[in-house]
Amino acid sequence: MGEFFRVAWLVTCKDFRVESRSREMLYTTTFFATSCVLVFSFAFVRGGQPIAGAEAGIVWVALAYSGQLALGRVFERELHHDALRGLLLSPVDRAAIFVGKLLGIVFLMVIVEMVVVFFVSLFFSATLFQYVPEFLALMITGTVGFASVGALFAAMLARTQSRAVLLPVLLYPVTVPVLIAGVSGTVALAQADPNLDLAHFWIALIVVFDVVFLTLSLWTFEPLMTE
Amino acid sequence: MNQRILTGLLVVGAVMFVVAPVLIALAPYESTMGLVQKIFYFHVPVWFMMFLAVFICGIASGVYLFKEKPTADRLAVSAAELAVLFGLLGLTTGPLWARVSWGLWWPWDARTTLALILEMNFIAYLLLRKYGGPGSEKLAAGLAIFGMFNVPFVYVSVNVWRTLHPQTTVVPTLPLEMGAPFWFSVLAYLILFLVMLGVRRRLEEQRAVIDRLHLSLEEGYSS
Numbered sequence: 360m361g362e363f364f365r366v367a368w369l370v371t372c373k374d375f376r377v378e379s380r381s382r383e384m385l386y387t388t389t390f391f392a393t394s395c396v397l398v399f400s401f402a403f404v405r406g407g408q409p410i411a412g413a414e415a416g417i418v419w420v421a422l423a424y425s426g427q428l429a430l431g432r433v434f435e436r437e438l439h440h441d442a443l444r445g446l447l448l449s450p451v452d453r454a455a456i457f458v459g460k461l462l463g464i465v466f467l468m469v470i471v472e473m474v475v476v477f478f479v480s481l482f483f484s485a486t487l488f489q490y491v492p493e494f495l496a497l498m499i500t501g502t503v504g505f506a507s508v509g510a511l512f513a514a515m516l517a518r519t520q521s522r523a524v525l526l527p528v529l530l531y532p533v534t535v536p537v538l539i540a541g542v543s544g545t546v547a548l549a550q551a552d553p554n555l556d557l558a559h560f561w562i563a564l565i566v567v568f569d570v571v572f573l574t575l576s577l578w579t580f581e582p583l584m585t586e
Numbered sequence: 587m588n589q590r591i592l593t594g595l596l597v598v599g600a601v602m603f604v605v606a607p608v609l610i611a612l613a614p615y616e617s618t619m620g621l622v623q624k625i626f627y628f629h630v631p632v633w634f635m636m637f638l639a640v641f642i643c644g645i646a647s648g649v650y651l652f653k654e655k656p657t658a659d660r661l662a663v664s665a666a667e668l669a670v671l672f673g674l675l676g677l678t679t680g681p682l683w684a685r686v687s688w689g690l691w692w693p694w695d696a697r698t699t700l701a702l703i704l705e706m707n708f709i710a711y712l713l714l715r716k717y718g719g720p721g722s723e724k725l726a727a728g729l730a731i732f733g734m735f736n737v738p739f740v741y742v743s744v745n746v747w748r749t750l751h752p753q754t755t756v757v758p759t760l761p762l763e764m765g766a767p768f769w770f771s772v773l774a775y776l777i778l779f780l781v782m783l784g785v786r787r788r789l790e791e792q793r794a795v796i797d798r799l800h801l802s803l804e805e806g807y808s809s
Contacts, residue, residue: 508732515725519718528713532706533732536739539699571735582651583728 363458366451370459371466377436384429384467392425392471396478404483414485415545419538421475423505423531426468430509431526433464434517443517447584457510457580464506472498490548493558497548500565501541504572505534511576515583537572540565592784599777606774609767616764622686627768629679630757631775632672633701637737638779639669640708644734647727659723660794662730664786666711668779673705688750695749700740707733 378384396417403413437443446456476498479485487494512529516522544561547554606627616623643665649658680698681691692698711733714726744753760768 511728515728516718519722519725521717521719525714525718528710529729532703532710533729533736535703535706536700536736572732575732575735579651579728579731583724 363452363455366455367458367462370446370456371462374433374460374463375466378463378467384432385470387432388425388429388467388471389474391428392421392475393478395421395424396475396482400482409483409485412546412550414479414483414487415542415549417483418472418475418479418487418545419501419541421479422468422472422502423534423538425471425475426464426502426505426509427527427530429464429467429471430506430513430530431523433460433510434513435522438517453581453584454577457514457576460514461503461506461510461576464510465502468502468506469499472502485549487545487549489553490555490558493555493562494545494548496562497541497544497558497565500562500569501537501544504537504565504569507569507572507576508533511580511583514580533572537565537568540568592781595777595781595784599774599781602770602774602777606767606771609770613764613767619687622683625679625683627771629676629683630768631772632675632679634772635775635779636669636672636676636704637741638776639665639672639783640704640730640734640737642783643669643708643711643730647730647734651724651727651731656794657791659727660790661783661787662727663715663723664783664790666708666715666726666730667786668782669708670705670712672779673701673708677702677705684750693750695751696743696747697740697749697751700736700743704733704736704740707736 399413399417399420400409403410403417434443437446447453449456476487480487509526509530512526512533513522516525516529519525540561544558544565547557547561610624610627613624613627615621616626643662646658646662646665649655650662680701684693684698685691707729711726711729714729715722718725741754744751757768
């Protein structure tokens with residue numbers, strides 16, 4: 360088990376090292392997410408007042424779009440010089456490679472989330488931090504659910520020609536329940552009269568989806584990546 | 587499934603589809619919804635078949651992915667097409683019923699939303715197979731397994747979220763005069779489903795034979 364996590368951490372560190380040299384994904388996804396928030400602010404602010412409940416949807420839609428951008432790039436990088444094949448041929452558990460990639464994506468998305476939440480709080484006067492533990496739990500569990508499916512699909516589509524088109528086609532029907540639960544949970548926390556019980560219910564539901572998605576991803580990564 | 591069994595099922599299914607409307611017409615009216623409730627005898631069996639198709643597709647995809655049996659993949663793609671077909675029928679009959687019963691076409695409750703997501707999942711499966719290029723069968727198999735695990739969520743959603751949609755307790759508590767035509771309809775749809783699956787799978791098998799022949803012919807020319 361220790362070896363499994365050591366390999367996963369090595370893969371994550373490798374991705375960080377590659378990313379730290381260019382910072383391409385960090386800058387592009389953060390900029391894109393911020394642009395999404397700006398576009399939404401034109402649509403959901405009327406007469407200087409944001410529409411009630413809009414901030415929750417904006418946070419999650421911006422995250423989903425920017426996350427999709429990052430997911431597409433994570434495995435595309437591995438195609439250069441046949442690095443993906445090298446990675447898969449290394450004598451380690453393939454599930455550990457998946458976990459390593461997933462950790463990298465989750466870390467990246469968490470950084471983007473911090474920027475998005477800051478801008479949404481600023482532009483929409485949203486009170487997202489009334490209940491910090493619940494809000495953080497929502498964001499982190501939602502990100503893990505979205506990224507676990509996303510990492511698997513991005514990996515399996517890496518070798519197909521139309522991956523840019525197919526990734527969103529496959530990703531959203533599967534991850535929409537997590538996004539719905541994330542939006543609903545955030546609405547429950549950010550509304551004028553917060554409903555903690557409802558927020559806890561949505562967090563629990565996302566955890567159930569996370570367990571299902573992570574189990575299926577770890578189970579199918581090996582055969583899906585076999586040529 | 588051989589030709590004789592398929593033909594037999596087709597004949598039995600045709601007779602049942604002639605008898606079913608009579609039984610449905612003779613069934614008593616539901617006290618609050620009246621005539622529109624009769625769509626229930628069509629709508630619910632269609633969803634049962636959708637779920638069955640999803641399970642067949644998911645299990646066959648698992649077999650294909652882990653045992654690498656091409657026959658399982660051919661069964662999976664046949665079932666996926668039927669899942670999309672029966673899902674579309676369910677998504678068409680549902681709003682017709684909803685418009686009269688609840689006054690709106692689409693209530694956006696948990697059951698209808700999750701059912702729509704499940705349908706989109708299998709449309710994505712077919713898109714991936716069509717446009718994914720070589721090797722997309724394997725990728726589609728992974729997607730089908732994810733889709734299969736959505737079914738329990740769709741099924742229990744009406745019990746978790748108390749919404750407009752009737753709960754899962756309705757079917758087991760049907761009185762005999764409504765239950766008999768309902769289960770008769772389910773059986774008729776099941777036979778129709780099996781016939782369609784058998785025919786579609788055979789088509790896929792024959793396509794594989796033709797592909798093999800083409801390949802051997804090309805190899806013959808090149809050598």
